[in-house]
Every structure is written in structure tokens, then in C-alpha cells.
Amino acid sequence: MMLFKLVMSSLAFASLAFADTPKLDSGNTSWMMMATALVMIMTPAGLALFYAGMTRAKNVLNTVMMVFSAYALATIVWVLWGYSLAFGNDVLGLIGNLKHMFLNGISYSNLESNGYPSYVFIAFQGTFAAITVAIASGSIIERTKFSTWLAFVVLWVTLVYAPIAHMVWGGGFLFNAGALDFAGGTVVHMNGGLAGLVAAIMIGKRKGFMKTAMMPSSIVLTALGAALLWFGWFGFNAGSEFAADSIAGSAFLMTNFAAAAAAVTWIILDYFKYGKPTLLGAASGAVAGLVAITPAAGFVDVVGALIIGMGGSLFGFWGVTGLKKLFKYDDSLDAFGVHFIAGLWGALATGLFALKDLAWAGSPLHDKGDRIGQMVVQLESVAVTVVFTVVMTAVVLKIASIITGGARVSEEEEVEGLDSTIHGEEGFHL
Amino acid sequence: MMLFKLVMSSLAFASLAFADTPKLDSGNTSWMMMATALVMIMTPAGLALFYAGMTRAKNVLNTVMMVFSAYALATIVWVLWGYSLAFGNDVLGLIGNLKHMFLNGISYSNLESNGYPSYVFIAFQGTFAAITVAIASGSIIERTKFSTWLAFVVLWVTLVYAPIAHMVWGGGFLFNAGALDFAGGTVVHMNGGLAGLVAAIMIGKRKGFMKTAMMPSSIVLTALGAALLWFGWFGFNAGSEFAADSIAGSAFLMTNFAAAAAAVTWIILDYFKYGKPTLLGAASGAVAGLVAITPAAGFVDVVGALIIGMGGSLFGFWGVTGLKKLFKYDDSLDAFGVHFIAGLWGALATGLFALKDLAWAGSPLHDKGDRIGQMVVQLESVAVTVVFTVVMTAVVLKIASIITGGARVSEEEEVEGLDSTIHGEEGFHL
Amino acid sequence: MMLFKLVMSSLAFASLAFADTPKLDSGNTSWMMMATALVMIMTPAGLALFYAGMTRAKNVLNTVMMVFSAYALATIVWVLWGYSLAFGNDVLGLIGNLKHMFLNGISYSNLESNGYPSYVFIAFQGTFAAITVAIASGSIIERTKFSTWLAFVVLWVTLVYAPIAHMVWGGGFLFNAGALDFAGGTVVHMNGGLAGLVAAIMIGKRKGFMKTAMMPSSIVLTALGAALLWFGWFGFNAGSEFAADSIAGSAFLMTNFAAAAAAVTWIILDYFKYGKPTLLGAASGAVAGLVAITPAAGFVDVVGALIIGMGGSLFGFWGVTGLKKLFKYDDSLDAFGVHFIAGLWGALATGLFALKDLAWAGSPLHDKGDRIGQMVVQLESVAVTVVFTVVMTAVVLKIASIITGGARVSEEEEVEGLDSTIHGEEGFHL
Amino acid sequence: MKKIEAIIKPFKLDDVKDALMEADISRITVSEVKGHGRQQGHSELYRGNEYVVEYLPKIKIEVVVNDDFVEKAIEAITNGAKTGKIGDGKIFVSPIEDVVRIRTGERGNDAI
Amino acid sequence: MKKIEAIIKPFKLDDVKDALMEADISRITVSEVKGHGRQQGHSELYRGNEYVVEYLPKIKIEVVVNDDFVEKAIEAITNGAKTGKIGDGKIFVSPIEDVVRIRTGERGNDAI
């Protein structure tokens, strides 16, 4: 996110008379609306299909429903109070105040410093909140009560996402530390993936986990989901420049390139380890690469993007085939294995590969050319996110679970499938 | 649609020497091309899947084919003569003349007043014509002859859509009344949904309607279709500002928010009435909310959008579960129940919730702060659309039916399924 | 492609002091980023589904995987050396040099003459390379070794695509001849389709070809793929103007119109020849029309677009139902029949229907009003492409085949299906 | 005890089931099969090639009954499945030597 | 030789197969069927209408054995498939007069 930089530059401008009244830039407005639409499609279409294709046919609608409803609920929460908590005036460095509930005090005619409407900024940020919580669903699919999920989404966006977004982007205490996170590697991917793991451990394993074969309903859907995620990620990363300019163009190119490098890397890993290059692997690789490049997109050059992309797959591959087997948690669709692990790599790799010139003003790398200092800052912001997310997700899930009388469906429902038992529907009548 | 406003403002400009030669604005041009692409994807992908997922597997290709061919045919009709009938010089306040057939007299270098090419305006408007007639197919699926449908599309776009578009947007007699319809709640959604009902009643019920279970081929497809519709709707609503500006940004945000509110509302209604929150319900809710916010998108604030979205689901829910059972018409995929009913609510709610400042110049609300007067105008425009559409759709379908020797397939064809009997294909060989 | 024209106009500008430092245009940048995203979605989503729906269920993942991996690999090759080979400094009129490997020497802040970042131009061009090679996969599906395909993609982008792109767009010997090819009819569609045919003949027919019924897994997927292709094609064609301006708007409108005309034409042909209008036909028709209009999009008016679109379907229809039966090659998914044949028609029709005013400066038509001369140039560029592609594709495939120990899977693998034998996965567990 | 197997047209399943219920036969097992017989299949098109679908979708109903129910069952199925057109299908009767109800372990006639 | 046909609950397939393997019966043929019996199906919703799913998914196992394996097979299947709840299913035993192994042309007991 370039918020930091934007603030810097508006400070710079502040000495000039016209600085506080940015003029509408139709090109930037056009781009930011499209970027928002692109990030939107990532959730109810991209992620929903990516996940749905991996679940068993008897739970396919429940999977889509969790993602779809997360998008809708998070959007409502965001407009009503989430945005205010994240971007309202700072309270103790931890959270924003509630002044902008219902977007109170923000006129449709307000413009951000790059000359596009504040309402578009709000909509754009809302799609980030939505996908973050939706990512977490991938870890707890096929066994979680739908009512618990709904409660969790509302609470989590309010009490976990909004504070973290505030700390990192909205003027909170991490805001001034100079961490480099171009488009939300920490706030979105590590955050969502880790919340998934915590929830997966608390809710427990699926019946038959590691024993019976749980075959994916259709990897065709997963591949289509990955393609749509890739498509939407252009808005996610290049949109996080908040302008249609050269940095956005660079972020765009690097995003595409890193994703491609990661997809091919996973294909190769599959080939060497198992002798069979899977389509699930290619799709997972693309996503891992996209996750890894997210914090770095606008800061790196071709070599950096290549290494970050390949590393995303390498670590993601290890996350879903190694780490998971080691600890035997049931991170069903690997939200943790892909989003957290590749996101962690990306956050650290950003410190390693960001170019001094492209790094935001205010970061140790940009201001003093201090790469070691930068790495320390990157680690700090990772550590804060991890601690905060683990603790708060556990609290929030516990509350959601109590409100709804337990987070888990009955064993019979799990065996029969959540589509028919919870939703009264079946995925396919072909 | 902002046409009304645009004309106003060009009148205002007319006193200035340079008013008649708008300059190209690359930002607005960029946005209007993308908005057109977004509305395009709504029909052959969004609506096609939304509908296909709800039909029985034996008719799934026929359903897609009706929507796909409607897009293609309507596009041809639009360029060849439809645009001219809708936006050509006024004839009796009812329809445009044929001067611009084949886009005669319109150069590729013509610009609209916001500085984007007239050809983009024509393409944008064409996608509206296409989706309107495609919506109607949802009511008559699984029993209608394909040849009749093709004839109907050509006639309906020519004789129903073009005149209504002219009356409301193109300089016809409703043009000056000051009705507020931001993006086509009346012209598109009420119009298409009502045409569907008329056709459904004329063609008659499907064999076994209300008796045998007609299970949807795959709600996964329906949910994907809804997500793509939602995505495209950003172009539909925010594109109807015809500029990348603050009002567009506001329309964008409100569209997203109202859709989210509506999706959650339908989930809750499902839960309370049947104990099972269905994915079909969540998807239908999102669409109902999008329909309802369409006429209001650029006029309302957060509270307005919230109420309009929730109301869209409330009335839509009643449309498909209450009204339909009461009158026992076979509106197969609920084009009427969702598009007309939620569209009607939206048209009236626009009068209730539009903000004076945002209302178009020339409307009673904007000019005199007269909300009652505005409601009267809204009712008037609804009434005219309803009467015109009902009568003309019946006439047009009758003609199409005569030309093609009856509008309905034989009973054997209906039982075997339209995919194999009409198209010689089957939906799935898995 | 407007490169030619751009170069012309920058030459014109060269006399002015400020010509070499174009200013950032946020509108053009916004449009070119979106256009790139649109072309991207054509490959791993549009083409992948278009093809996947046509293959048998046992090969559906392999089909997606070939397209998906082609996108990723081609993107890597493009950034690492392909771009330099295509657009680097000219060597012998045939290919660019390797100066820009790894984008060496190109700064993120470089702008193209229309004021958008060079990095966006590179990304945009990369998506063209990717789809071109991916198109070829359609001819050799269901029997080709995956390892051979990977090797082929790398070699073919390097040794076939990059040189042709250089000759036509990058300053090579066809660059100055004045051929009109707005968005890549020759470089992309004829090229990819012909490579497919050559490969299909070399690899041989599928077991049971022309004997057993090979039923498509799901035409629903094919139709969705066609819709996404259509959507992305707006970026492909209108993006090839490299600006959000009037010509782009015209290319946009004509693209949509020609596709619609072609879809309806194929429906009619199906109807008259077989009595059954198929959805596969409607989808194929749309694609054929899009292929045909590609070289002509920014040059023609409504009548030209209509004839070109209809002709695309007419010749495409003949390509897949007539020509193929005559010569009995196994062009499995008709990459040759649709892309080459309709592309050839489009290339020639561009000469016939391009308007003098819209033709690029430097072409015989524009400079001297010489349509005959233009036709000769069009034929020349077609002939060069054909000869070069046929010879080089054969060479490249031979090499790929040798490296990987034969290009074809064993008969048992072919019978069992490539999904399980090569990838260890199955398309559907429903 | 006999097993009665019937191959019928899919859209007749409900009628056959209702007829069996009326004859007090309420336990049946149903599966999807494809039949090849005198009835002609429709044809499918792919790229202009016409493939006759040689196997028509049929439903197989299996019901195991005590000997005195055999004629009733045949009658019920015939009534439910008959359209009078080619392709109505067949009923096959075969001997069953033993039946076990898994839940209770009951055997023979009682287990049916 | 006898054919043993069992209709069981789908999620019991693995247990039944394992039990048969232990009884040295390793060749089986399995198919998906739908059962209608005393067990009640769940219901599906479509637009607020509730449709009871009258046919429950079941698995049919077929195994042809020599006469001295019949009781073993019945016992194995019963053990594997039993939950004690309604819907556990049935086992049917019927005579087989001849068996041919296609690969070798062997006949009768040897071919099983």
C-alpha cells in the first residue's frame, strides 16, 4: 500500500496553497474503479471456485457459500463501521475511532490525494477486508457450522482485520516504522492464512483426515478460480499504487511475472517429487507466487520478482506437503500453507529485494539505504501481526462458537455432507 | 442514466464558443470502454450461468444458447437500426427515426459531451439492450422453441426496447418529466422481467410444474453467474454516469453495498422461513439487491443504499416464494419475481431516498425539493413502462409465434429435454 | 498493432523539442493496464475453458494444464529474453538482439509515446505471445506428452513467435512494407492456428479419430470460455490502439459487432446444414468472428465489420466441417480450422474493407489510396508468415520431440486418458 | 423367493413405484443402465458429425419378493411402465435362494 | 457357485471390502444404486419448495463364490455393513450355473 507514501507526499505539498484540494483525475479514477472491481471478483468468483474445486462434491455449495457470504457480510461491516475503525482518527495507536460509522462525515465529493474519490478508496479497501476473512475459510471447510462462520466473519473483520489495517495503514503504531508492504502481504495474506490455521486447530480435524481419500470435486473449477484470482490480482497489486502511473505499471508486470515463475516452479517440484505435474499444483503455484509478490510488487525488478515468485512456490509447496504432514493439523484447503507461508516469505523477501529508489520514503531502505534495518522492520511487523492475529482470532472464534452453540457440525452431518444438511441443496444434478 | 443531465449541461455550455467540440478525455474513455466490457460480460457469462445452473441438466445448453444468442442478435439489431430508433431524432415523442441506421452519419471521431467517443456510447447502450431481452428468457426456459426465441429477440428489441429507451433516455415524452432512473431500473429490469412474465403466461407452464421436482443442474454455476453479474454491474451502474468522476465513485460504492446487504437479507429470510440458508438464495439476493439499487445508485447515501438493498431481497423473496405460488404462473427462473419486483421497489425507493443534491437537474426533487412530486413522476414512468411492455410484448410474441409455427416445443421434446432435441447436444459427458 | 503508426508519429514529433519525453497520461495508462488484464484472462480462463469443454472428460485437466502452463512459461520466456528478441535492436531484419534480456536497460519509469509505461507495453505484448502458443495446443490435445509440450512452448516462443513479432511489429523487414494488421491477425491467429496444424500432422491422429464418437466433456464450459474470450478481446483489439481514444472506441465497437454477426451466422449455417443450431457452433462462430475482425478492428466501418464477421464464420465453418474431412488431419479442437482460416480471411478482408482515412500512414492504401497495392502487401505478409511458421514449427517440434524422447503418449495412456496417466488426477469427482 | 428385475423407461419410474406401493411392495432398488434394443436412439451432433446414441438411458428396478408376490409385482410393473411403444422394456424373474437383513440378521422370507 | 448381492450404506463400503478380504474373498464388483425402503431420505429445497429425496444412495456389491464360501461371505458382509440402524440393507443369494474367465477361457469353479 502506498498510503504511507501518499501521506508523505501530501505533507510535502502542504506548504503549497492548493495542496489540500486535489483535482479530479479521470484516469486515476478510472483505474481505481476498475482495480476495485478486479479485487471484488477475486472473492465470490476466484476464491470461491479455487476452494470449491478442492472440496468434496458433498460440500461444494457450503464452500462457495462461506466465501460468498463472507464477501457480503464483510462489505456491510466495512461500510457501517469497519472503515471507520481502520481509517478513522487514531486511538492509542491501535485502532481508529467510530467517527466515520456509516461513512458519516465523508462526502461523495471528497477526493484522495491522487485525485480519485474517497468513496472509491473505501470500496477498494472493503474488498481487501472481505478477501482476507474469506481466505481463512479454506482451513476449516467441510466441518464448520454456517452460523458460527457468519458470527466469526462479523467479529473478525471488526476485531482483527480493522485493528491490523489501522496499525499498518491507517495511522497506527506500525504506520511510522517504515515497513514495506506494497499491497498487503502482511495485512491480508499472512493474516488470513494464520487465522485459518488457528481456527482449524480449534475446530479440529475432519473425520477421516489422513485416512480416507478426500477427492476434490473438480480441479477444473480450481484452475478457473486460480485464473480469476490472477486476473483480479492485477487490481490488488497495481491498484495499491492508487494511481495509474509508472509504479503501478511496474507492479503490474512484476505481479504477472512472479505468478508465472511460481506456477512453473510448482510444476517442476511436483514433477521431481512425485513424477506427476498436477494441475492443482500449477494453480496452487500461481496463487503462492501472487501471494509472495504482493508485499513487493512495486519495489522490485525482474530478478527480484523471479526469485520471490519461485520462492513462493518452494515454501508454499513445503507448507502443504511437508509442514502439514509434520504437525498433522487439518488445514483443509491450505489457506495457511499457501497464504501464510508464501506471505511470510514475501514479507521477508521484500526487505531483501526491494530497490532503494522504489522503496517508500520513510523506510530505512529508502532513507538511509539500510537494508539490515529494513529487514528488522519487516520482521517486527510480521511478528506483531502473528501475535495479534493468533490471540485475537482465538478469542473471536471462541465467542462465535459460544454464541452459536459450538462451531462444529455433528458427525452425521459431516458424513452426509454439509450441502444437504445445512443448506438443503446438492451441488450437482447432472 | 445521466443522459438527461448531460443534455442539460450541454445546453448550459451552449452559450460558450467551444461547447460543441468536447475534447477527448482519455480517463473517461478508458472508463467507458471498461464499463462496456463489464456490462457485456454480464450477459453471455453472468446471466447465462446464473440461469443455466438453475435449469435441469437436460436443458442446460438450451438455456445458455438462449442468452448467448440474445446477446449476439440484439447487438446486431442495435447497430443496424436499434440505436437509431432509440437515439435518433424524435418522432411523435415515441421513437427515434431511422437516420442513423448502420450508424449512418456518426463518425468514429464524434465525441460525447464528457469527451469519450460516441461509438463507445453506442456500444455501451447496445449491451443494455442485449441484457434486457436476455433477462426475459429466464421466464420461459425449458419449453420454448428456439426459432420463436430468435424471432422474438429481433422484434422485441426493435418494437419494445428501442421505443422505451427512446421515451426515457432518447428525447421521448418521458424524457422531460424528470423521472430519476440512474442506470435503467425501469428500462432494463422492470421491462425485461415483465416481458418474461407475459411470455411465460402466453407460452404456458412446463409439464409437471408444481408437481415434480425440477432440480437445478448446479447451483455452483448459478453462484458463479451471480458473482460475474455483480462484477459487471459496476460497469452497468457506475458506467451510467458516463464519466470517471465522483458520482461514478459513489454509484460504485452504493452498488456494492446494496448487493451485499441484499445477499445477507435473503440468507436471513431463508433461514427464518425454511431453516436452511441456501446458496441459491444468497445468489438471488445479491441479484435482487443489484436490481433494486440500479435506478438509485448515483442518488443515494449509505442509509438509502442499505434500505434499498434489503428491500430488494425482501420483495424479491416474496416475488419468488409468495406471489408466484399465489397466481401459479410458471416464471421458471424468476425473471419476473426478481427483476420486475425488485426493480419496481427500486424505482419507487429512488423517489423516497434520492438526495436533493444528487438528483438530476430537471427533476422535481432537485429543482424544487419536491419529493411528493418526484414520487408521482416515478409512478408515472413505472406505469407507462408497464402498460407499454405488457401490450407490446404480447403483440410481438404473438407475431414471433405465428412466424415460427407455434412458440412451444412438443411434449416429447420437453420430456426428453431441449438440449438433445433442439440442439443435438448434451450438456455433460463426465 | 499501431506500432508502425506510433513510430511514424514519433518521427513526426522528432522535430519538436519535447517529443522524446512523453508525459504520463493516466487515462491511457489506466486503459493499457486493463487491456493487458483483459488479454491475460483470455488464456488461462477463456481459452482453457473453451478447449476443456470440447475434450473428453478423461483429458480435461490435461487440456487446461497445457493452456495454463503455456501462459506461465511464455510469460517467463517473454520477460527473460522474448521481448528483447522481438523488440530489441534489429539484426538482419529478422530478429531483435539480446540487449534487453531480463528487461535490461529499460527503466520502470520509461514511457511509450502515448504516455503509458513501457513496462505495461511489455506486459501487454507478453500476453500476446502467450495466447498465440496456447492456441496451437488445441490441435494436438488428447495425445501429446506434457514434457514435449513444455519444451515446445519455450522453443516456439523463442524461435517462431519472437522473430515473427519482430518482423511485423518490431522493426523487421515486414515492418516497413505497410501491411495492415490492427491487432495481430497474422502474428497471433494465423501463426498459432498454423503451428497447431503442423504439430497435429507430425504427432498424428488420435486413436479412433473419425471412427469413435469423442464427446465433449461439457459445452457449458466451452460457451463460458467463448464469453470470456469475447470479453478479453476488447482488450486485445481496442488495446492495440495503445491509447484510450477514438480509434480504440471504434475498434471496440467493431469487435463486438463482428463477433455478434459471426455467432449468428454460424447458428444459421448449423441450422441449414444439419437442422440443429448447436451451442458449440454459436461459441465457435463468435470466436471465428473475433479472429476475423482482429486485423481489421480499427480500420473498418459497420458494413466492413459485418461482412468480415459473417465471412469469419463462413470460412471457419468450412474449415472445421469441410476442409478437415477432406484432408483427414486430426486438428482436434480446430485451432487451425478456426484461427488460421478465419484469420486468413480477416487478413485479406482487411485489405478489401479498410478505410483509407483509418489506414495507418505508410500503408499503400493510406498514402496512395492504392487498394490493389494494399492487397498485394497483405498477401505478402500472409505468405511470409505461412512459410516461416510451417518450417520453423516443424523444426522446433522435432527438437522438442527429440529432447523429450518422442512427442506422443503411449496407446494405453491415450486410451486410459491423460489426466490420470500424466497428471495423476481426474477431472470430476461429482 | 424371487428377484424381479425390470428395465423400464426413465420417465416411468414414478408410475412404476406408485403401482408397486399399491401392491404393498415398498422396498426396491433402482439403478441407471443403458439399453440397446429395437428402440432407436436420438443422435448427437459434434462439429457436424452425427453420432447416433446407441445406448438409451433406462432404469433398472430390482425387487426381491416372496413367491406369492411375483404375479402382483409383474402386474404392477407392467401397468406402471407400459406406453405401448417400442422400448417399454422387459421384466426378468429369477430364483433367490436366501435373503439376509443386515440390521437384524434375519434370514429367508422374513428378511424380505 | 452362488452370487451374493448386497445392498449397503455407501460409507460402509470400505469396512465391507476389508471384511471380505480377510475372508479371502478378493474379487468384487461394486455399483451405485438408489434404494427405497423404510429409511427416510433427507429433503432438498428449491426456492422454498421442499422435495423429499425418496431414493437414498446405496452401494451394491456383487461377488460370485464357490458354495463353501457363501456363509463366510454373508458373515463378512454383515459384520462390515451393520450399524444397527434402519437402512443397513440386504444380502441376496442366488444360483450361478457357470462362470467363464475371459482372459483364459477357464470355466466353472476354477474361474471364480
Place this chain on the structure above:
Amino acid sequence: MKKIEAIIKPFKLDDVKDALMEADISRITVSEVKGHGRQQGHSELYRGNEYVVEYLPKIKIEVVVNDDFVEKAIEAITNGAKTGKIGDGKIFVSPIEDVVRIRTGERGNDAI
């Protein structure tokens, strides 16, 4: 009358059908089953875990014939289905006591 049931490899269906036609046996019923026998299934991967597909897709052909057609049918099926490799399948012959043609009500040998 006998019922001849054969479990064969899917890709041999066309050959078997043709062989039966030549032997003047033109009415058959076909269904998809899964077989477990000596033939090893391929394995499927999911996230690096290898699952052996224990059940291989097979086709079951059922044909009911008069007694004098039994050997012809067996021969035809054997010829059509044989590849000589493990997994070629089996043919089972069992008695049928009665046959009814639903369309006409015909019984016994005439109804076949």
C-alpha cells in the same frame, strides 16, 4: 432362459457389442460398475498424497437369452472382450424363470 452377465473392460464394449450382434443377439443392457480384482488400479495424487484407485471402471453387460443361445453368447463376449491381460473380466450364467415384454405382455421365450 439364462441371464449372461459379463464384467468387461470399458474400451472393449464396442467390440463385444459387435460380436453379439453378429451372433444375432441384439438386445442388451449395459451399466457402469467398478471392479476390484487382481488388476492393479492407477493412483491419484492430491497434494502429494497418493491414493490408489482401488476400484477400476468396468462395464457390466447383461443379456437374457434362450438356452440355445448361451454358448454363442459366451463365445461372442469372450472374443470381443479378450486382451489376454489381467483384468479382462468374467462371465456369469444364471437361470431366469420367466420373462415379460412390457409392451405386449408376452411371456417366456417369446418375450426375449
